[in-house]
């Protein structure tokens with residue numbers, strides 16, 4: 001569990017994932033540690049996927065948000081291990097995804113069925129569990145594409161990873 | 162940084178970069194939109210993994226190098242990727258055969274590399290393995306669907322498997338560098354990886370109702386990439402990839 005000083009968390013809560021703009025970077029779980037030594041900050045972040053094109057933007061946005069709150073010495077480092085997992089996503093993050101129309105991860109990676117045919121993803125529009133996978137790769141690496149067989153709407157699923 | 166370790170890192174990174182670059186050529190040309198997006202995502206994962214390794218190298222080597230130095234300024238003979246990944250994409254069946262062979266290799270390779278003594282390589286392996294698991298599932302499913310499909314799709318898939326077969330041996334043929342580092346760094350044992358790979362490939366081919374190519378009995382394979390001896394195709398890839406940096410050195414945007 002990552003603990004972030006409350007006064008910094010309040011600021012980072014305002015930095016949103018550029019690709020899924022309802023999620024803050026804290027909801028996503030990509031901030032791994034924050035150290036505040038008399039206003040000198042060291043922040044460790046981890047990418048969701050290796051090729052995530054948003055990492056640089058996210059680092060810049062963190063810097064910007066913190067500097068508007070008066071912080072001038074900010075070091076941001078990227079760390080690969082332990083590898084990011086959707087298990088680190090907050091409950092409020094999952095709720096926001098659902099409301100945004102993206103089905104949140106349905107399992108922890110420890111009990112995610114290895115056979116994806118057993119994965120049940122309820123439709124974020126009508127809650128029906130009568131849905132099917134269209135493609136394992138959606139508009140970004142972190143999502144898969146599903147369709148609802150009841151309301152017929154296609155939707156993104158933030159897959160367990 | 163020890164020069165053997167540097168070469169080893171280049172082998173890994175060049176494999177991912179060139180494979181990713183080839184797959185990116187599908188962007189806008191996929192047979193259906195979902196496949197187009199999938200191939201672009203897989204390309205990104207590979208290029209991302211390559212970037213992590215190039216960045217690690219740049220940090221180790223210093224001298225003002227950045228991750229861009231390696232993909233953009235080296236010439237053909239300095240690239241150490243296997244021949245398999247530089248081959249043209251061909252049609253969709255060809256690309257799926259190539260991906261199946263390479264994804265299965267990466268899957269078992271990264272599984273073993275997670276245990277190596279170098280903490281950066283182990284971290285990159287841990288991260289990439291999660292992604293390669295999806296890649297392998299994607300390529301296996303397509304090989305099975307096309308193989309066990311119509312008469313025409315089966316014929317194309319079988320031809321594709323045969324086309325790339327002679328480029329698979331190099332994956333498991335250790336270079337001098339791999340041999341020299343294997344014990345000290347606890348790197349993957351390529352003989353073991355080959356057995357696991359072979360088992361997975363037979364399983365997929367069987368489910369796809371495809372057979373091993375006739376040439377597999379001869380046991381003869383192309384090689385050279387790991388020591389910088391490439392097919393003509395790599396030069397064309399680099400001409401495309403490096404054009405901007407060659408024409409306008411150090412340009413940024």
Ligand SMILES: [Zn+2]
Pocket residue numbers: 123124125126127128148149150151152153
């Ligand atoms: Zn629905």
